[in-house]
Amino acid sequence: MKSKLYTEDHEAFREMVREFIAREVTPHQERWEQERLMDRQLWTAAGKQGLLGIAVPAEFGGGGESDFRYRAVVMEELADVGAASVSLSLSLQDDIALPYLLDLATGEQKRRWLPGVCSGEIVTAIAMTEPGAGSDLQGIRATAVKDGDDYLVSGAKTFITNGIHSDLVIVLARTDPAAGAKGMSLFVIERGMPGFTRGRKLNKVGLHAQDTAELFFDEVRVPAANLLGTPGRGFVHLMERLPRERMAIAVVAQAAAEAALRWTLAYCAERTAFGKPIADLQSTRFTLAELATETEVTRAYLDRVIGDFNDGTLSAVDAAKAKWWATELQNRVVNRCVQLHGGYGYMLEYPIARAFVDARIQTIYGGTTEIMKEIIGRDLTSNG
Template sequence: MQRKLYEQDHEDFRDIVREFVTREATPHLRRWEDQHLIDRTVWAAAGKQGLLGLGAPEDLGGGGQPDFRYRAVVMEEFARVGAASLHSGFAVQDDVVLPYLLDLGTEEQKHRWVPGMCSGETIAAIAMTEPGAGSDLQGIRATAVRDGGGWVIDGVKTFITNGIHADLVIVLARTDPAAGAKGMSLFLVERETPGFSRGRKLDKVGLHGQDTAELFFDSCRVPAGNLLGTEGRGFMHLMERLPRERTSIAVFAQCVTEAALEWTRDYCAERTAFGSPISDFQHSRFLLAELVTEAEVTRAYVDRCIEALSEESLSAVDAAKAKWWATELQAKVVDRCVQLHGGYGYMLEYPIARAFLDTRIQTIFGGTTEIMKEIIGRDLYAGKRSR
């Protein structure tokens, strides 16, 4: 089925992304995985190529392209070569942190930090999750207390993407412990801020190249000008921007699903068993037919979400639907594709094996599948009286 999502400008941009991937990513993927860290130099290379800050205004060093289809092109090309770790770091920067600064930041904050994020000189992270609070962010314990002309932050954050490399971190903290969800605020914390430190680089099941860390805030003092958005509205700021983050996860899930099917289709045509290509076996053909159909049906919905996000009309509920469905399908497809690869599917020299490791987190971060279903389920009965 022919897709109508992209126009010629997007395809021209794809050529740029593909050339970048060939030159700057593919030769280094295995080394990044082995060293459990991506070189900072690739961020600068991406910035120079115009792959970072796509949605930022041109006067701030960005691409001036809020059209999310350009980000989707980047995801497709990264997924095609199995660059999931690199995608994860870039996605946090462009799809999470950057929109917060552009939407909530003061002019001084935007001019101070956005240009570096677009050039790749500044790597950013967002610190919400804590050891005792993941999907339930109302359970966070980190605090920020007024002190003179600034704030003092105390607390621990964990599972922070870009945590080791980060030069700038958005931190969610309680500013009024008695106010519940209305007592949280967002703060900008820079790398060299006294009282801010990093713990260990976490050893994950997958995404080995992407740095994930523990962050510690021990009487970490930031100036009043580092408050991001409105005091007491931190939780609402997060809720308002989660659709973009969840759509980003859903889009990459779809891209990996399609890449895995392409790798597997080629493998089944080349691999022989009992004297025939395994693509000749009815089971292989039927299974691939099933998976391809599910992937194409899902692609139709994901594309609609991409368009709606670009038009700023995507609802939180529709983003939740895309997130849980696309990531669960990704897990199913990658698992079945490993099976079709046989023993070679378990070898890390094959991209399907690396995808198997990288895929597991997709149904967890950005809100678990269970949380997504809860959001959708509540919406089904919103405004209806119980009987």
């Protein structure tokens, strides 16, 4: 089912994105997967093509376009070629880190950082998760101690997307340990600051080409000019921006599910068993019917969610619904598509096999399925 979400302008943009992917992504995917790292040059190529900083005002070098549908187009086209690692890295920049800079940065900070983010000369990351604090961010232990006009940031972060390539890392740290969630602040730590080091490039089950790392901060002297947002409101700043992050993950999941179904339909039409295409087997047709129905119904909901986001009315609860449902759908669809591929579905030369291992993390990061259901359940049963 073709989505009614897009206009002619979006489809023209899609053609440009396809050309970029064919030129800058597809020829390198296998090597990136084997090397466990994408080329740094991909960022500057994406920036030159206008695929980074789409929502950044033109005065800072961006596209000046807040319509999320353009980002959704990029996600769909990357999913179509099985480039989940690239999609995650670009999404981290534009959908997760960038909103913090757009919403919270001062004029001086925007002039200092945004042009590089848009050109791809600056790769961003956001460091929340710690070895002992994942979904429960109130358990973080990283600290930022005031020292004159500066802060000394110490602690360890893990599972950090873009952790190896990142030039600018938004770090959540405790500025007042006695104040609980009200005692956290956000700091921008830049490559080369003394005391900021990177640990292992983590060896993940999937998303092999995407760099995920441990980060360490040993009394990193961070000037007050790198404090992001309001002191003591770091946790609130995070909560305010999670709906967009979760919506983005849901859109990636939907795009991946649709791509998996397209690949499988083509495979079932070509592959024969018992003297005829396996698409002619009733069990296959029933499975395909179920997957098509589930993906199309989910697409309708996500189209609405994207519209709500563009209108400024997307709620945290609706974003949570989209996130858990679409990511669980992605895993369910991909798993069943692997089954329809038979033994070939387990071979990495087929995109469905890579999609299988890449999909598993989707129900975990950005808030687990269980956390999403807790958000929704609390809303349903609250007395307010």
